[in-house]
Amino acid sequence: MDPNDLFKRLTTNLSFDSTPLQLKRKLGNQPKDLSLKQPIEEDLDEEESENQNTNIPQNKKKSKKPKNLFQINQEKINHLRNLHHINVNGNDIPNPIESLDQLYNETEFKKMFDDLKEHSKQLMQNLSSYRFIELTPIQMQIIPVMLNNRETMACAPTGSGKTLSFLIPLLSYMTNLKQEERSGIKALILAPTRELSQQIYLECCRLSTGLNINPYLISNANKEIKNNFKIFDKENSILITTPNRLIFLLGQDGFKHRLKDVEWMIVDEADKLFEEGQKGFRDQLGAIYKACDNPKVKHAFFSATFTNEVEEWCKLNLNNLVQVSIGRKNKASYTVDQEICYVGNEEGKLLAIRNLFKEGFEPPILIFVETKERAEYLFKELIYENLNVDLISSDRTQQQRDNTMRSFRQGKIWVLICTEILGRGIDFKGVNLVINYDFPQSGISYVHRIGRSGRAGKLGHAITYFTDNDLPYLKKIVNIIRDTGCKVPDYMHELKDSSKKENRKKKALLKKGKFGKLKGKKNVKNGTKNKQTSKKNKIAKNDSDKENTDKPKPKEKKNTSKKVEKLIKKKDKKIKKVKKN
Numbered sequence: 001m002d003p004n005d006l007f008k009r010l011t012t013n014l015s016f017d018s019t020p021l022q023l024k025r026k027l028g029n030q031p032k033d034l035s036l037k038q039p040i041e042e043d044l045d046e047e048e049s050e051n052q053n054t055n056i057p058q059n060k061k062k063s064k065k066p067k068n069l070f071q072i073n074q075e076k077i078n079h080l081r082n083l084h085h086i087n088v089n090g091n092d093i094p095n096p097i098e099s100l101d102q103l104y105n106e107t108e109f110k111k112m113f114d115d116l117k118e119h120s121k122q123l124m125q126n127l128s129s130y131r132f133i134e135l136t137p138i139q140m141q142i143i144p145v146m147l148n149n150r151e152t153m154a155c156a157p158t159g160s161g162k163t164l165s166f167l168i169p170l171l172s173y174m175t176n177l178k179q180e181e182r183s184g185i186k187a188l189i190l191a192p193t194r195e196l197s198q199q200i201y202l203e204c205c206r207l208s209t210g211l212n213i214n215p216y217l218i219s220n221a222n223k224e225i226k227n228n229f230k231i232f233d234k235e236n237s238i239l240i241t242t243p244n245r246l247i248f249l250l251g252q253d254g255f256k257h258r259l260k261d262v263e264w265m266i267v268d269e270a271d272k273l274f275e276e277g278q279k280g281f282r283d284q285l286g287a288i289y290k291a292c293d294n295p296k297v298k299h300a301f302f303s304a305t306f307t308n309e310v311e312e313w314c315k316l317n318l319n320n321l322v323q324v325s326i327g328r329k330n331k332a333s334y335t336v337d338q339e340i341c342y343v344g345n346e347e348g349k350l351l352a353i354r355n356l357f358k359e360g361f362e363p364p365i366l367i368f369v370e371t372k373e374r375a376e377y378l379f380k381e382l383i384y385e386n387l388n389v390d391l392i393s394s395d396r397t398q399q400q401r402d403n404t405m406r407s408f409r410q411g412k413i414w415v416l417i418c419t420e421i422l423g424r425g426i427d428f429k430g431v432n433l434v435i436n437y438d439f440p441q442s443g444i445s446y447v448h449r450i451g452r453s454g455r456a457g458k459l460g461h462a463i464t465y466f467t468d469n470d471l472p473y474l475k476k477i478v479n480i481i482r483d484t485g486c487k488v489p490d491y492m493h494e495l496k497d498s499s500k501k502e503n504r505k506k507k508a509l510l511k512k513g514k515f516g517k518l519k520g521k522k523n524v525k526n527g528t529k530n531k532q533t534s535k536k537n538k539i540a541k542n543d544s545d546k547e548n549t550d551k552p553k554p555k556e557k558k559n560t561s562k563k564v565e566k567l568i569k570k571k572d573k574k575i576k577k578v579k580k581n
């Protein structure tokens with residue numbers, strides 16, 4: 001046997017810290033905060049150089065000394081990665097797997113699963129309830145990476161199955177722990193909203209049935225304080241929460257030490273949790289990162305978008321990092337057919353959306369607006385259209401939000417108006433259409449919003465309205481649409497980027513509520529508007545759990561209205577005229 005091959009076999013799963021940074025980390029000097037050296041860059045237009053990051057060239061170089069780690073030859077691995085656009089960067093990257101069966105039958109993990117026959121069978125059984133035929137590309141690569149206990153940063157399109165890509169190896173890891181290693185909270189999963197934490201929690205419960213693992217979601221922090229955090233005495237638990245709630249608990253006596261057992265810290269929507277500022281989670285994430293100080297702790301960061309800054313942080317601070325990205329980074333999902341519509345002004349928006357509903361639509365539909373005030377306003381406008389419509393925003397109580405989410409999932413609500421609160425990670429099955437009623441604030445926000453449709457390989461549709469006010473900010477979104485092969489009007493190819501001044505202006509307008517406060521309803525007469533509206537609101541809320549057969553049946557969806565098309569033509573003419581002059 002080739003000595004190199006023998007060496008590889010003997011050292012499988014051992015890592016060698018050779019770089020000064022890794023040495024520093026081993027000695028406990030690694031920076032345990034989230035301070036960063038690079039400014040935030042959120043340029044989605046930037047060409048990604050991920051092809052340089054693939055290990056395909058490296059593999060080519062190493063092809064003289066095949067690894068044979070998974071008994072698949074190197075060519076097959078390269079082919080598999082190319083086929084599924086799996087780009088990887090790092091040292092000694094575990095090979096991708098094509099199917100879960102391969103894990104249990106062919107790979108080096110076979111022994112681990114053989115030792116755990118009962119549990120592995122149970123995990124497979126739990127997985128079979130999903131009725132998936134194939135693994136998604138991110139699952140093919142991340143499952144072996146995490147099973148090898150490697151720290152990772154994973155970027156894959158919206159709706160591509162990232163949640164299971166971390167839950168499957170995490171649960172395998174936890175079932176593999178010996179009895180004496182099982183005390184306390186072994187894993188922490190962070191997500192930016194309570195809705196997303198709850199979704200991950202439910203997925204975790206489903207997948208961990210019968211595995212002696214205890215997933216836990218903090219829904220009432222005060223109750224846990226009263227109970228002296230007894231719930232966390234359970235062994236082998238996974239805590240799933242938002243940074244806000246965890247920070248609140250960390251401030252209470254008797255909780256901090258509970259994080260000392262954490263061996264996996266997983267951050268979903270990681271770029272969101274790295275955001276700075278008043279509304280950002282950065283400081284909280286930093287404090288939690290520090291509190292998880294078990295020497296065995298490993299970190300895994302997931303999102304459909306990553307800023308260069310977060311990537312740099314991961315490279316500097318994570319141990320022997322494996323970076324995985326599927327396709328080109330920060331791109332919209334190819335499964336969403338995207339349209340962009342000029343609607344002139346606020347009245348144009350209303351006209352366009354009313355026409356869209358009049359001409360026929362196919363629920364479920366999600367409508368994104370910028371603020372909770374805007375959500376209330378649009379709700380009041382659309383409730384008169386005889387639609388099963390509701391809204392979700394941070395102004396509603398937890399109970400109301402849960403009810404609305406449930407009704408939407410059950411098909412009792414056809415059209416759901418929401419703010420950015422549902423912009424990240426939420427997996428409603430089969431959303432047919434996402435409408436960006438208010439123009440998204442950034443390319444990143446756009447990618448995540450439209451990603452609520454076209455999930456798990458299904459086709460989806462997104463329409464984005466823009467007004468004259470949005471023109472300076474159009475280019476980024478147009479580039480994203482074009483990159484995925486969707487059509488945009490010709491004149492949009494020549495748009496310029498918005499200046500910093502224009503960005504500041506837009507923010508100021510938003511603060512002043514210029515996009516938010518709108519004129520009174522035209523079809524409400526004699527000052528009865530408020531009464532009528534609030535009554536209708538109440539009915540709508542109470543009715544959300546009932547079937548209402550009186551309402552018009554949704555038809556097959558057609559494209560935007562003729563009036564809006566006329567507006568676009570008019571605008572096109574105007575632009576041509578300006579160009580001539």
Ligand SMILES: Nc1ncnc2c1ncn2[C@@H]1O[C@H](COP(=O)(O)OP(=O)(O)OP(=O)(O)O)[C@@H](O)[C@H]1O
Nearest residue numbers: 132134135136158159160161162163304425427456
């Ligand atoms: N292998 C698979 N085959 C088919 N569907 C899958 C597979 N794995 C997961 N799914 C389904 O795909 C949907 C989207 O998965 P998930 O919510 O994990 O996406 P995501 O990549 O985290 O998206 P986002 O970036 O929007 O958070 C879920 O309904 C999930 O059950």
